[in-house]
Amino acid sequence: MKAQPKASHFIDGEYVEDTDGTVIESLYPATGEVIARLHAATPAIVEQAIAAARRAQPEWAAMSPMARGRILKRAAEIMRERNRALSELETLDTGKPIQETIVADPTSGADAFEFFGGVAPAGLNGSHIPLGQDFAYTKRVPLGVCVGIGAWNYPQQIACWKAAPALICGNAMVFKPSENTPLGVLKIAEILHEAGLPKGLFNVIQGDRDTGPLLVNHPDVAKVSLTGSVPTGR
Known part of the structure; x- marks a missing residue:
């Protein structure tokens, strides 16, 4: 198969396989040819990815926005x-x-990585609020673990559009691409870690409609970014 990845998932900086998951066949739409076979994430894989993100996020959040921006x-x-x-x-x-x-x-x-990598020093530190003789200010803090769920039509772009703002603000992300387009996002994960992103901050798991609820209902997930249909969102 011409596009078979090293494994189905990318967790904590490395490829991970779990053959207990449902088989996902990736088809080349122009010919219908099967170009890769992957496995949907089991509940154990979902837990592994979220746990990796949760462990890695505090140290990442403690880095300066400038340092995070250089990696993006x-x-x-x-x-x-x-x-x-x-x-x-x-x-x-x-x-x-x-x-x-x-x-x-x-x-x-x-472009998304470059933009958010450059905008970080300008707007992530909070602001001063004039209150006469009193002093008040806002402090922006990361949410923690974010989930991104992508669509089939712009798989690489959507992954970057969701990951860039989450990462630059000091969050970690677990990303699930569409089961119809599972391949490109794994390469994005490779590139982020080659660029210096610490392990566990951008994890990719495969899955279908049964995988989404395991992610969005997880108690350790602070925010969800979904690109998809209205029924899926509901």
């Missing part, structure tokens, strides 16, 4: 260096023509 900007650089390979994978994943993915998909994801 380096990830943007790597994505641009590998634009061709990422675009070819996006074409296999989604069926879009390469003429579109090579100018629109990984490049847009890289």
